[in-house]
Amino acid sequence: MDARSDATSPLRTDTLVARGTEPLLFDLAAGDRVRIVDPEGRQPGLLLVSGEIEAEGLTPADEAEAAAARAALAARGTDVSKLKGFRLFSDDAEPGASIALEAASAAVCALVPAGAQMAPDEQTPPTELLVEIESAAPAKGVAPAPLAEPKLDLRIDAATASAYRVKAGDYIQIIDVDGRQCSDFLAFDAAALERGDETGIDPTVTRTLMATANPAPGLHSKYFDARLTPLVEIVRDTVGRHDAFLLACNSKYYEDMGYPGHDNCTDNFNRALKPYGIAPKAGWPAINFFYNTTVNADDSISMDEPWSRPGDYVLLRALTDLVCASSSCTDDIDPANGWAPTDIHVRVYDASETFSRGIAHRMTPDAAPRLTRETGFHPRTSALTRKFSEYRGFWLADCYSDNGPIEEYWACRERAAIMDLSPLRKFEVIGPDAEALMQLAVTRNMKKLAINQVVYTAMCYEHGGMIDDGTVFRIGQDNFRWICGEDYCGVHLRELAAKHNLKVWVKTATDQLHNVGVQGPRSREILHAITVTPPAEPTVSELKWFRFTVGRLAGVPVVVSRTGYTGELGYEVFCHPSRAVEVWDAIMAAGEPHGIKPLGLLALDMVRIEAGLAFAGYEFCDQTDPFEAGIGFAVPKEKADAYVGSEALARRRETPSKKLVGLEIASNDAIGHGDCVHVGRAQIGVVTSATRSPILGKSIALARLDVTYANLGEHVEIGKLDGQQKRIKATVVAFPHYDPTKSRVRTEADPA
Incomplete structure (x- = not known):
């Protein structure tokens, strides 16, 4: 569930997500306006309401349909005896269809996207419904619901800090209430403090033991003190962008910036920790949650506004009894807190609770976060x-x-x-214009694809850069399945369909x-x-x-x-x-x-890599075309119909500047993605993937080189250190390195 606030509007707008077949519970206040959206189309929903709502054209739901939503509300303690149930959307609703409601009184609601498990040869996945709630309630300062019953529920007001105790095994949730607000975190071994030994999180020890000694935005999985003892571990992170290597802000920073006497996190920590007998410092080493720091190519450090949204959080687990301190950063003179410090909320949960481990994944920048899931296997x-x-x-x-x-x-x-x-992401493409949409979206000719046939192809932007590669399954005359790696493909296909007025549905089936x-x-x-x-x-x-x-x-x-x-x-x-x-x-x-x-x-x-197969983010990205990614075979010359990027790809085919090649490396030195490739002083390319091949008994790589040096037998050098001080010799060879004729994947009955 994702809640976001629009700070520029006098009304608060929250967006919630009801995932396929899972009940979403939410509260409405009298006067709240609600818009329920079916973003992918063809997704009926069931809405149960314990209050009065005003809407036109809603169809009452029967008891059997509403069972799941009713059970969810009953489990929450809602009186289900007077619930009203409604059916939303038809089986053939258009993508983006919506229904508007208004709460005439306070209400508790449950929304369930209808559907059942999809068999693998079907194309009926239950998909998301969105709930947009516009409310006159205050837009700021509301923390999300607890993950469980909290042992500690602590609000840290803007530009202040607080200290608190945590038992070994307990969970600590640090919440950015309104978004774009940093929170420094300190932790000390409580037993050591009682002995007069002050041991807290040590960034240098942590970076060394976690084998990431060079600073980089993000979090380590564990944090250690100077004795090499682990104090906390990260369980969940819904943001993915933090600073785990700089000091909490201090008086010197503000003095140097021309703001003497400015409140700062270090002084706030000193005051909060004084009752625990912890000596004050001029600058506290801290985990700087939500702080968006960038380490530049010259090792200088710059910052921008945090990535965190309202309600984003980090969940930690205490590995020993701790004294902790958290701040709401005081910085209002630069982008660190979006120029306006706001509140931080801290909750502590008992060690007996069970929380899945995960990192938030967003399909698009404005999409609801989803924590890392477990596959069915x-x-x-x-x-x-x-x-x-x-x-x-x-x-x-x-x-x-x-x-x-x-x-x-x-x-x-x-x-x-x-x-x-x-x-792998799976998208069901169905409807009378399904073939037309896929013909428009990918480089291969869908008109030649037979039912029960699969084809590997590329999906590109107008400039020829790749969105993704993947396989198209033709399940029927008007039925396709697109299997790829990128969530955005579904958004792209729906946008294309709308732009060209095609009657087609693109349904997300990854979870089915x-x-x-x-x-x-x-x-x-x-x-x-x-x-x-x-x-x-x-x-x-x-x-x-x-x-x-x-x-x-x-x-x-x-x-x-x-x-x-x-x-x-x-x-x-x-x-x-x-x-x-x-x-x-x-x-x-x-x-x-x-x-x-x-x-x-x-x-x-x-x-x-031995088979010469492309990998997203390595062999290709939105700045490389299929030819540069080594999959030019997926862009046929004879496809008569125009498709997205076809004009750009025609130009790029005729005037290539880079080419993917194989490299045989003349040593066993470690080679990796991103290593520079040189001829003399000049860099002429980059290694995209590399491995030590067990079956070939040598180190091999895929590399994207300037076409001037992409000929077979060309001698090049891979640069290490600064690219100039150490060079590893390599030779351009054909790829795939292993089984170049693909005889191992064919049989006698297969075409050559």
Whole structure:
């Protein structure tokens, strides 16, 4: 749920999100005006109200439809005996359809986007409804609802500081109430204080132990004192932008700026900590939550307004008994607090509470934040490793404890491997103009795509820079599924449809379709043994390259496509996340005689670089076109219909300036993304991805070079240190480095 305030308006406008099938509870005051929006279209909703509302054209809901919303309100303690229920939106509502309401009296409401679990061969995902509430209530100073029953509920007024005790295991929530307000945080070992030993958070120790000694915006997972003892760990962060290396503001800063006597956080801390016997300091090392600091290329430090929105927070967990102090930063002479300090709110929750770990992911800058989620396969992957990374809003395993990335790599190359690919974004594109929209949006020719066929393609901006790459599944004559990595693709497709007046719906299905890749020489045998397809559909063994089939895997409805990201024969299996554990178990059981292993992100990076496969943010971004990303094959010359970026891509094809090439590196020095590539003194390119290839026995890389030096056999140097003091020799080679003819992913029946 996201609440944002418009500080320029006399009214407060809050935007709340009701996610598919999940009840959203909210309160209305008399006179509040409400607008409920169906942003993607075709999403009926159910609204239950315990009060009087005024609206036109609402259809009463029956009791069965309203059960989920009724149960949610009852659990909150609302009297459900006099609830009024209404149905919102039709099954064919246009994207952006809205309904306006006004509360005639105070009311408690529950909104549920209607729908059920979507089978993998269906295109009916329940999607979001937005609730925009315009209220005359004060726009500022309202903290979001607690995450649980708080042990401490502390308001820190603007430009002040407070100290408080926290028990080991308890959770500390630091909330930016109105947005764009910094809060410095101190923590001391309480037991050590009682012994007269003052030990607090030490930034240098923390950076060293967390292996990020150079300052950078963001948070460490743990914070240590000078004894190397961990004091707190980060559990949640809804902002992602903080300063964890500078001092809290102090009198010297303001004196140097020409404001002697200005309130400052250090003096406020000194006063707040005095009762605990903590000696005053001229400047306190602190975690500067929400402070937006930038370390520039010359190592100078600059700042701008914080990224935090109203209600954003950081959740920490105390690792020992602590004395803590939090401030609302006093700075009103620069952008640090949006030029106007506001309140900070602190809540402490008991150690017995359970909170998921996560980092907020926003689809677009104004979208509601979503904390990192677990995929449907997480119950199985988390039992095999604790090494997870946040990837596009989901937790994915880096590697598995019993194997490690090298063994996982060889399993994929020689036998079979299973990998969780659920964070891939899935969009259902349906309606009579679905083909026209996809023809307009991507570089490949959708008119040539047969039903049950898949094609890899690029999606570009008008200037030719890439939005994303992905695969299009043609499910029917007017039915497509776009699978990619970028949430914004859905917004882009809906905007295109509206601009060109196309009758088509683009529905987000990411939370209804989770998937694993089953890759390697034995993958066909494994899946064939446990997958049954209808008589009219191809079996797994009959499935050709870039085709898909529907069926049941060990009784679970699935879609199986012959696609992958490894350069090996392989498949992807899509199912509803509620059945993901069954799918995982069945594949692992069938694969055990074949030596199947789970594969994490580290091994996946090795195989995809060897196979020359592009990765967003590495081989391409909005400043690179498909040719520069090494996927020019996805931009056919013969596509007659214009599409977004087609004119720019035609120009770029004729006059390329950069080209993606393979590099063989003449040493085992570590090479990484972003390393500069030189000929003589001049930089002529950049490494996009690099790895040490187990099967080739050498270090290899993908690099984007000036076309002058992109010829096979060209000798270049990779710069380290400052790019000039140390050079590593490399040679331009063709890519893919491994299996360049793609013979390993083909069979005798596949076209050459």
